[in-house]
Amino acid sequence: MTQDIFTQLTNSLVDGDPDAALELTQQALASGVEPMAIIRQGLMPGMDIVGQKFAEGEYFLPDLIIAADGMKKAMDLLEPELRARQQSIESAGIVVIGTVKGDIHEIGKSLVATMLSANGFTVYDLGVDVSKDRFIAKIKETGANILGMSALLTTTMTQQREVIKALDEAGLRKQVKVMVGGAPVTKSWAEEIGADDYAEDAMGAVHKAKKLVGKA
Amino acid sequence: MLRPKLNVLDESLVRQMIDEALQLLVDPGVRVHNDEALRLLDEGGAHVDADRQVAYIPEHLVWDALSTTPKSFHLYDLTGAAAVHYGGDEVHFDPGSAAIFILDYQTGKQRSPVTADFVKFVKLVETLPQLDAQSTAMVCADVAEEIGDLYRLYLALNFMRKPIITGAFRKDTWWVMKEMLTAVAGGAAGLASRPLTVFDVCPSPPLLWSDLTCQNLIDCARAGIPAELVSMPLSGATSPVTLAAAITQHAAESLSGIVIHQLSNAGAPIVWGGSPAAFDMREGTTPMGAAETWLIDAGYVQVGKSLGLPTHVYMGMSDAKVLDAQCGLESMGGALMAALCGANMVSGAGMLDFESCQSFEKLVIDAEIIGLVKRTIEGVAVREQPIALEIMRQMGHRADYLAHPHTRKWFRKELYIPSDVIDRGSLDAWEMKGSKSTVERAHDRVNALLLKYPPSPLSSELRDEIRQIATRAARQFGMEELPTLPE
Numbered sequence: 001m002t003q004d005i006f007t008q009l010t011n012s013l014v015d016g017d018p019d020a021a022l023e024l025t026q027q028a029l030a031s032g033v034e035p036m037a038i039i040r041q042g043l044m045p046g047m048d049i050v051g052q053k054f055a056e057g058e059y060f061l062p063d064l065i066i067a068a069d070g071m072k073k074a075m076d077l078l079e080p081e082l083r084a085r086q087q088s089i090e091s092a093g094i095v096v097i098g099t100v101k102g103d104i105h106e107i108g109k110s111l112v113a114t115m116l117s118a119n120g121f122t123v124y125d126l127g128v129d130v131s132k133d134r135f136i137a138k139i140k141e142t143g144a145n146i147l148g149m150s151a152l153l154t155t156t157m158t159q160q161r162e163v164i165k166a167l168d169e170a171g172l173r174k175q176v177k178v179m180v181g182g183a184p185v186t187k188s189w190a191e192e193i194g195a196d197d198y199a200e201d202a203m204g205a206v207h208k209a210k211k212l213v214g215k216a
Numbered sequence: 217m218l219r220p221k222l223n224v225l226d227e228s229l230v231r232q233m234i235d236e237a238l239q240l241l242v243d244p245g246v247r248v249h250n251d252e253a254l255r256l257l258d259e260g261g262a263h264v265d266a267d268r269q270v271a272y273i274p275e276h277l278v279w280d281a282l283s284t285t286p287k288s289f290h291l292y293d294l295t296g297a298a299a300v301h302y303g304g305d306e307v308h309f310d311p312g313s314a315a316i317f318i319l320d321y322q323t324g325k326q327r328s329p330v331t332a333d334f335v336k337f338v339k340l341v342e343t344l345p346q347l348d349a350q351s352t353a354m355v356c357a358d359v360a361e362e363i364g365d366l367y368r369l370y371l372a373l374n375f376m377r378k379p380i381i382t383g384a385f386r387k388d389t390w391w392v393m394k395e396m397l398t399a400v401a402g403g404a405a406g407l408a409s410r411p412l413t414v415f416d417v418c419p420s421p422p423l424l425w426s427d428l429t430c431q432n433l434i435d436c437a438r439a440g441i442p443a444e445l446v447s448m449p450l451s452g453a454t455s456p457v458t459l460a461a462a463i464t465q466h467a468a469e470s471l472s473g474i475v476i477h478q479l480s481n482a483g484a485p486i487v488w489g490g491s492p493a494a495f496d497m498r499e500g501t502t503p504m505g506a507a508e509t510w511l512i513d514a515g516y517v518q519v520g521k522s523l524g525l526p527t528h529v530y531m532g533m534s535d536a537k538v539l540d541a542q543c544g545l546e547s548m549g550g551a552l553m554a555a556l557c558g559a560n561m562v563s564g565a566g567m568l569d570f571e572s573c574q575s576f577e578k579l580v581i582d583a584e585i586i587g588l589v590k591r592t593i594e595g596v597a598v599r600e601q602p603i604a605l606e607i608m609r610q611m612g613h614r615a616d617y618l619a620h621p622h623t624r625k626w627f628r629k630e631l632y633i634p635s636d637v638i639d640r641g642s643l644d645a646w647e648m649k650g651s652k653s654t655v656e657r658a659h660d661r662v663n664a665l666l667l668k669y670p671p672s673p674l675s676s677e678l679r680d681e682i683r684q685i686a687t688r689a690a691r692q693f694g695m696e697e698l699p700t701l702p703e
């Protein structure tokens with residue numbers, strides 16, 4: 001029975017059925033399965049298979065994102081249970097991410113957030129049009145060690161520089177690695193504004209985030 | 217659902233071309249350098265000048281022949297499953313055939329192909345889902361020239377599963393090829409009822425049936441092996457320069473072939489095919505990448521369809537000598553045009569330098585072209601009703617369709633997803649993978665695909681049997697043993 005529910009949980013992510021992932025997690029908890037076992041033996045193997053299939057060219061972004069959605073739904077249920085047991089799962093890193101003020105482009109940023117989260121990062125996605133104060137407040141609140149900022153316009157990319165300045169002023173610059181991205185963003189721009197790295201796409205962002213926190 | 221479709225002739229022009237073609241068969245008539253065909257034509261009611269070897273074919277003979285010609289037929293793979301449907305507007309692709317050179321990736325130069333090259337090619341075709349059939353794509357230089365045709369088929373039969381487009385270079389070797397095919401089909405009945413092969417038969421422009429090709433045509437008809445007419449007017453050289461006249465000449469040659477074929481065995485399957493070219497007036501060559509070549513092809517396909525016949529073209533090739541931009545643009549242009557015309561079999565993948573040179577790397581690049589082209593002619597499908605209302609009202613103004621199950625449900629059906637030969641990654645991702653060119657990526661894919669080649673379904677008994685048949689033929693031409701088969 002227990003073995004069976006783990007397999008079903010794994011399959012719910014691989015088959016892209018987030019509602020099933022949620023329902024199975026509820027069932028497992030109700031029948032007394034430990035939350036840590038649900039994560040390690042049910043959910044993580046599913047995410048590993050999805051990642052593997054993506055790397056092999058069999059799976060694509062929609063498969064990845066829908067699996068990450070199932071994972072998130074399950075984790076929302078499991079996190080309070082873990083806290084109640086004074087347990088926690090080791091995160092690859094804590095990321096605060098958002099599109100800068102004045103810019104409402106979402107897709108690229110959301111993709112990076114999803115991919116980071118699917119790769120073991122704890123991700124706080126602030127959405128679009130995010131002011132520097134909101135970035136700063138969230139970093140303080142979560143103890144994040146990575147900040148990701150997206151800008152799709154040449155007119156808004158200067159905001160990335162403003163946020164980095166604000167980090168300095170708030171004394172947070174040493175605590176967080178800063179990654180920037182978006183269509184107009186280049187390596188030289190990243191260097192110019194004092195960011196730690198930049199990425200061209202979501203997979204590149206995961207690769208570089210792991211490097212920045214020493215997990216690659 | 218509307219399927220993208222191209223017509224290049226209006227209906228009255230098609231009718232006029234057929235009418236003029238019929239008149240050409242009466243005057244000046246068709247040269248037929250084959251006694252058996254002349255006898256069949258004579259007995260069938262044509263006026264035959266035996267001394268000059270010219271047949272004057274009256275119109276009613278043509279209509280009689282067309283009335284018994286099948287509108288469609290299937291080719292079967294080596295396991296006996298239906299794999300290719302000649303008929304309607306179904307479009308299939310196979311590699312260009314009978315290359316006498318191969319473009320060597322390591323040296324960048326053309327050289328003569330040998331056994332190992334062709335075996336590798338056959339395996340590669342098996343691994344490429346975009347290709348629907350094999351062809352006897354290369355003539356191997358390591359066997360006696362006289363068995364060049366049957367040896368290709370022998371090699372292919374050992375490694376293929378897909379059906380194969382082939383042809384004979386001699387009258388006597390056709391029988392050896394038939395013997396091997398009969399063995400593989402488990403007897404003469406299987407050979408005709410579940411054909412694995414199509415034989416190309418090529419009239420010589422203008423209006424000539426050579427002894428060899430005419431005999432192949434008659435023999436195919438009698439065995440029930442599908443024949444594919446490959447009429448090849450060269451506009452301005454062996455046919456009039458106007459495209460309309462070249463298409464008319466093609467029709468006359470092809471109609472005369474159908475008459476000989478149906479007189480040999482009424483009801484035998486035959487394909488309205490060709491390989492014309494708009495003769496190059498500066499170089500004196502036969503360009504496959506010329507717009508006018510494509511128009512002649514498109515025109516004769518339309519004529520063939522108006523007669524209700526299965527069709528074939530030689531398109532999707534290039535005149536370039538290396539895998540460069542010319543090579544890509546000419547191959548894509550021809551392949552797209554062929555598919556839009558609804559040609560049932562499009563031969564040419566892998567080929568460059570007119571019709572003389574094959575390339576593994578071009579084959580996998582062409583497979584991507586074919587993928588794009590096949591997707592294009594599938595058109596815009598209505599997947600669900602209503603088309604957009606339900607999903608768009610559910611999503612409102614949110615942009616995250618990427619995360620919606622609707623996307624996951626449909627994207628594989630809606631999108632043709634290319635292999636790594638086509639680069640759609642970011643600059644960063646491309647650089648991380650080594651900043652490789654199309655040809656370098658194609659070479660990587662050739663090697664990767666060959667590792668995935670599935671084992672051939674042919675039994676060891678049949679392998680022995682066809683080796684004996686091929687070896688017997690080789691010995692007639694002074695070659696004691698055939699080269700050892702590669703693994």
